[in-house]
Amino acid sequence: MTTPLLRWKNRYNIPENVYIDLRHALREEISVNSGAMEAFISPEASSNPSEIHARIAYQRPDFIDAARDVENISYQQQPLEPQRNIQRQITVVSQVPHQLNPVSSCFRCRLTKRKCDQRQICALCAKSSIFPNLCIRVQFTENPVFQKWQETKYESMLAWEHLSLWSPPIKAYLRHFEKGPIFGITCSLFQLTSLDPTYLFHKTTKGWASIPTSPYALFDPVQPERLEIYIEQYVDFFLGENGSNEAWLDVILEQAKSYLHEPLIYQTLKLWSAHRLLMKGWGLTEPSLGMPLCHDRNSMLCGTTPAPRVLQNQLDRLLEQFCASQELKCLIQLQRAMFQRKSAQWGVIFIVTILLLHIRERDIWRLLYWVLTNDNKYQWRHPTKATELVSKSVYVSNMLLAYLRLGMKEVPEEFGSVRTLMPPNGPAKDQYNWMHESSVDFSLCRSAFEDNTKPFIPVSAVNFGCS
């Protein structure tokens, strides 16, 4: 019988003694019967998700998954850190969660350069016939959403820093989309000390499934500058023929093209693109590094050769770090642009706000699996629960929307038709389909197009399944 381990050995001419050593190590050092392991990781074995879950739960207590959508699975039995007290349902935007640092003057007073007072709703806001609830003393640059990826404990899991590399480095070429830009890396085989890094999980219409992956890890660190160039190439790629698969968003992207000379627009497009890459996952062009072409028509990976598990983790971590720092950069620039109050900038401000909201809604969509399912087989890896992350994202997005309402007289004319192109309203939790990103309900984005003379109604996290 030709097993995946044997095929891997033959393909890369692994010396017999190394192959025997590996089998020996698996059997002796971590008590794994390599014959049983072969059966376990064979493609046939992955046809029944519940059986796989049961096997994983039994065999792999310390497993961490690689696929983006299961980034937060953990089997670690350690207690979670205390949850942050993030306000779950927002009725009044002026209520400030305690972890955010309120500033002394509200946004309206700062915008109009008036003196603010310390009442919960300041005198100027209270006098306002519309939006008295928009007395906001928190800056939306506080506590950005993707700061979640800068948790040290979480990051170190993805870094795989203590692997023992043993083969000569080889060059490999990866990409995210067919015909998209390609990213070169050097990688090397590492010694397996657990089964943890040998599986890649992927979404299928029937649930999670796994494929075996070869033990490759980065040999040379990836320079952030190189990754940024790759992301920039994907900005061009997405703005080219590829679009976004959403008619309304394509109008926004088309408008963004005419503002590419504006640093804020370009920086936000980079964030939007990097986050899209994170959602997609890394595929291999050549060599295949012993990874199989996925033929499973029910899988999101169908037709691609996914990169090995550890490489996915290591490279995704870099994308996440990029997103975290880029988001903050964009928010600071956006806030500055809002305070400058130049009417010529409103097109830029509007596009940037929509793109930021879209990125967050796409990210919330990815988290919804964990909010809406009681998946007792897994534990959440991130120190903050999925529901808390969604609630926080909704909260700070409402803040951003409120700033937009206060600062902007009306929706810029060129975006007048966009609202009609948007799909019908959610609620998000009812529209959710874990296989289709198109099931994002866009209630945050839609709110930006609301008539500016109507009262501002914050989007509720309850729509996203948060209680």
Ligand SMILES: [Zn+2]
């Ligand atoms: Zn005020």
Ligand SMILES: [Zn+2]
């Ligand atoms: Zn106020």
